Amino acid sequence: MxxxxxxxLCESNAICMAILPEVFEVREDDLLYILDEFPPEEYRSKxxxxxxxxxxxxxxxxx
Amino acid sequence: xxxxxxxxxxxxGLAAVDGMRRSGFDGRITVVDSxxxxxxDRPPLSKQVLGGxxxxxxxxxxxxxxxxxxxxxLCLGIGATSLDAASRRIALSDxxxxxxxxxxxxxxxxxxxxxxxxxxxxxxxTLEDSVAIAAELDLEPQRVVVVGAGFxxxxxxxxxxxxxxxxxxxxxxxxxxxxxxxxxxxxxITTLHRDEGVDVRLGVGISSLLGSSRVAGVKLTDGTxxxxxxxVAGIGVTPATGxxxxxxxxxxxxxxCDETMLAAPGVVAAGDLAxxxxxxxxxxxxxxxxxxxxxQGGYAGRRLVSGSAEPFAPVPWFWTDQYDCKLQxxxxxxxxxxxxxxxxxxxxRRFVALFRRDAHCIGAVAVNRARHAVQMRAKLSEPxxxxxxxAHFGVDDR
Ligand SMILES: Cc1cc2nc3c(=O)[nH]c(=O)nc-3n(C[C@H](O)[C@H](O)[C@H](O)COP(=O)(O)OP(=O)(O)OC[C@H]3O[C@@H](n4cnc5c(N)ncnc54)[C@H](O)[C@@H]3O)c2cc1C
Ligand code: SF4
Numbered sequence: 001m002x003x004x005x006x007x008x009l010c011e012s013n014a015i016c017m018a019i020l021p022e023v024f025e026v027r028e029d030d031l032l033y034i035l036d037e038f039p040p041e042e043y044r045s046k047x048x049x050x051x052x053x054x055x056x057x058x059x060x061x062x063x
Numbered sequence: 064x065x066x067x068x069x070x071x072x073x074x075x076g077l078a079a080v081d082g083m084r085r086s087g088f089d090g091r092i093t094v095v096d097s098x099x100x101x102x103x104d105r106p107p108l109s110k111q112v113l114g115g116x117x118x119x120x121x122x123x124x125x126x127x128x129x130x131x132x133x134x135x136x137l138c139l140g141i142g143a144t145s146l147d148a149a150s151r152r153i154a155l156s157d158x159x160x161x162x163x164x165x166x167x168x169x170x171x172x173x174x175x176x177x178x179x180x181x182x183x184x185x186x187x188x189t190l191e192d193s194v195a196i197a198a199e200l201d202l203e204p205q206r207v208v209v210v211g212a213g214f215x216x217x218x219x220x221x222x223x224x225x226x227x228x229x230x231x232x233x234x235x236x237x238x239x240x241x242x243x244x245x246x247x248x249x250x251x252i253t254t255l256h257r258d259e260g261v262d263v264r265l266g267v268g269i270s271s272l273l274g275s276s277r278v279a280g281v282k283l284t285d286g287t288x289x290x291x292x293x294x295v296a297g298i299g300v301t302p303a304t305g306x307x308x309x310x311x312x313x314x315x316x317x318x319x320c321d322e323t324m325l326a327a328p329g330v331v332a333a334g335d336l337a338x339x340x341x342x343x344x345x346x347x348x349x350x351x352x353x354x355x356x357x358x359q360g361g362y363a364g365r366r367l368v369s370g371s372a373e374p375f376a377p378v379p380w381f382w383t384d385q386y387d388c389k390l391q392x393x394x395x396x397x398x399x400x401x402x403x404x405x406x407x408x409x410x411x412r413r414f415v416a417l418f419r420r421d422a423h424c425i426g427a428v429a430v431n432r433a434r435h436a437v438q439m440r441a442k443l444s445e446p447x448x449x450x451x452x453x454a455h456f457g458v459d460d461r
Contacts, residue, residue: 011389013391018441030431052081055354
């Protein structure tokens with residue numbers, strides 16, 4: 001499983017970080033950092049939720 | 064339950080479908096919407112689409128890409144005209160009726176309009192509205208009057224101004240977004256718009272629209288006349304419940320639900336039209352916000368097919384974009400709450416402010432401080448002592 005962000009779309013509103021801080025972090029510089037591009041399977045449903053609730057639809061989850 | 068009908072194919076309706084499918088429901092789902100095409104994602108309509116930086120076709124809702132996975136029968140261009148809640152029988156605008164085992168009501172809300180409609184006067188809810196207003200802006204109007212400084216009005220003003228148009232905001236209340244924001248944050252919004260060159264008139268209403276074949280201006284309640292060739296009204300919305308009169312459902316500024324979004328046996332409601340008792344806040348809420356529509360829709364769908372659920376009691380959260388400011392508000396705040404800026408400053412357009420009621424922090428607003436907004440939202444899901452909230456930002460209680 002691989003999670004990627006389209007930085008042309010991402011507006012750093014940190015919604016994904018609220019859902020899964022283990023993987024998404026918006027830092028003081030206002031950029032989103034993906035902490036683990038290949039996250040463990042246990043995070044799947046949270047990752048799907050983040051993809052769904054990103055207002056910019058900037059996240060993609062691939063198998 | 065074998066057949067569920069969802070009325071409204073927008074954010075809440077499709078989130079409900081997603082919620083049902085995720086709970087393993089494999090029965091038939093019919094989704095009906097009176098719009099002729101799949102409803103758009105609405106937030107860009109007052110921002111990027113209106114500003115000309117996003118094509119109208121790109122403003123698609125999150126679920127649009129996954130429609131195939133949801134396995135639904137989608138009926139567009141067909142409205143629901145009435146319901147009998149006890150038998151779950153719905154009459155549709157094409158003359159047919161359907162009876163379902165379960166029903167999701169997600170018909171959202173429609174904008175209030177100014178009396179005396181004239182060409183050149185708009186409201187903003189649909190993609191067509193946004194495209195039509197953008198086309199007017201292409202004609203380089205002399206001045207746009209935005210009526211109402213709620214968040215849609217304020218965004219429209221900001222977008223028009225960013226396109227170089229002269230803008231006047233007329234707001235009957237003393238402050239922008241008075242319904243949802245404490246006063247000092249409203250003052251920040253006023254200053255923001257004035258600094259960007261918008262003429263902001265507060266505490267004054269519109270007494271009439273001027274013009275004969277097309278709008279030429281507005282007359283204010285204090286007698287002032289403002290010339291304008293374009294007027295956009297952002298004076299709030301009403302829940303789209305007209306078709307539910309006589310259905311047996313309780314209506315009262317929305318569809319009244321229980322703590323689990325159930326409006327009647329086998330009937331749930333979600334999104335802009337749903338009113339429900341929020342256990343933690345001890346009051347009925349109806350929330351007109353994007354994230355709520357998704358979360359509540361998903362919840363209502365799961366609740367409908369699985370039969371039981373914990374009460375729905377999230378911390379409300381929304382964002383608005385105006386100029387270079389991304390403002391996020393988490394929690395349940397009232398105009399009278401005490402406000403304390405705990406990080407940054409309003410002058411920098413980058414700050415976090417906390418709201419206090421009695422011994423507790425009950426909300427937070429963040430401008431260009433997104434990570435703090437979402438962290439505060441998480442903290443606010445439990446009662447949060449004011450002192451603890453301050454300590455989180457390294458601020459002493461004084
Ligand atoms: C311009 C604009 C900008 C916004 N920006 C933000 C923002 O920045 N942040 C934020 O948090 N929120 C924002 N919102 C609010 C957010 O978009 C709404 O809360 C959300 O769309 C609500 O979703 P809903 O599914 O409840 O209702 P709606 O999106 O209103 O959808 C209801 C659907 O029901 C259909 N319908 C109505 N009556 C019938 C009927 N009788 N039969 C069949 N179908 C019917 C309609 O055609 C519509 O498609 C914005 C809204 C607008 C209009
Ligand atoms: S939710 Fe989307 S827009 Fe927001 S920070 Fe995450 S990826 Fe970026």
